[in-house]
Amino acid sequence: EDQVTQSPEALRLQEGESSSLNCSYTVSGLRGLFWYRQDPGKGPEFLFTLYSAGEEKEKERLKATLTKKESFLHITAPKPEDSATYLCAVRPYSSASKIIFGSGTRLSIRP
Amino acid sequence: DVKVTQSSRYLVKRTGEKVFLECVQDMDHENMFWYRQDPGLGLRLIYFSYDVKMKEKGDIPEGYSVSREKKERFSLILESASTNQTSMYLCASGPGGTVPQETQYFGPGTRLLVL
Numbered sequence: 001e002d003q004v005t006q007s008p009e010a011l012r013l014q015e016g017e018s019s020s021l022n023c024s025y026t027v028s029g030l031r032g033l034f035w036y037r038q039d040p041g042k043g044p045e046f047l048f049t050l051y052s053a054g055e056e057k058e059k060e061r062l063k064a065t066l067t068k069k070e071s072f073l074h075i076t077a078p079k080p081e082d083s084a085t086y087l088c089a090v091r092p093y094s095s096a097s098k099i100i101f102g103s104g105t106r107l108s109i110r111p
Numbered sequence: 112d113v114k115v116t117q118s119s120r121y122l123v124k125r126t127g128e129k130v131f132l133e134c135v136q137d138m139d140h141e142n143m144f145w146y147r148q149d150p151g152l153g154l155r156l157i158y159f160s161y162d163v164k165m166k167e168k169g170d171i172p173e174g175y176s177v178s179r180e181k182k183e184r185f186s187l188i189l190e191s192a193s194t195n196q197t198s199m200y201l202c203a204s205g206p207g208g209t210v211p212q213e214t215q216y217f218g219p220g221t222r223l224l225v226l
Contacts, residue, residue, distance in 0.1 A: 034215075043201050044217045046214050049214055097161055097207060
């Protein structure tokens with residue numbers, strides 16, 4: 001069964017304290033892996049797409065990496081405005097349209 | 112920029128009422144989706160549509176129906192609202208066909224409270 005697991009569920013960091021969020025996936029072939037940011041009471045906002053192992057994407061303080069079994073979202077020197085829930089999702093080869101979401105990591109950055 | 116809009120940010124309805132949630136996208140996407148999001152349960156797919164007048168059940172279709180009469184518009188209908196349908200409803204759209212790797216783009220969400 002296709003599955004996405006994110007860890008930790010919640011992470012509290014001090015401003016400037018770098019860390020990583022993990023997304024482990026089990027799929028029968030990967031079309032793409034996606035990262036989203038979601039602020040409270042709002043819809044998820046697309047961040048990155050990764051297609052193959054070894055690929056990396058960067059945006060400001062965020063860098064996403066991909067291996068054959070997991071993806072990491074590295075946050076370097078975070079600021080309070082980076083506080084949000086980060087969602088990981090995958091599109092397996094078995095699905096032309098649907099994507100499978102993880103339950104998210106709730107990130108809180110203290111000033 | 113992709114824009115997905117939803118007809119209401121907040122709705123309060125009574126048990127048994129018929130509820131319509133509307134979603135419009137401006138990117139000419141083939142695929143449109145309705146999810147609900149609940150604490151501890153994450154995002155769950157209710158229905159999706161891959162073409163006008165075409166629809167497929169997602170993981171939790173019971174108690175819901177959908178309508179897609181035009182490519183840009185996808186409606187979610189709660190035939191007889193119940194308290195367990197109180198939730199955040201999210202609409203998304205995405206390209207289909209030759210771009211299978213592309214992601215989905217979400218609207219701002221509708222927070223529905225059924226009393």
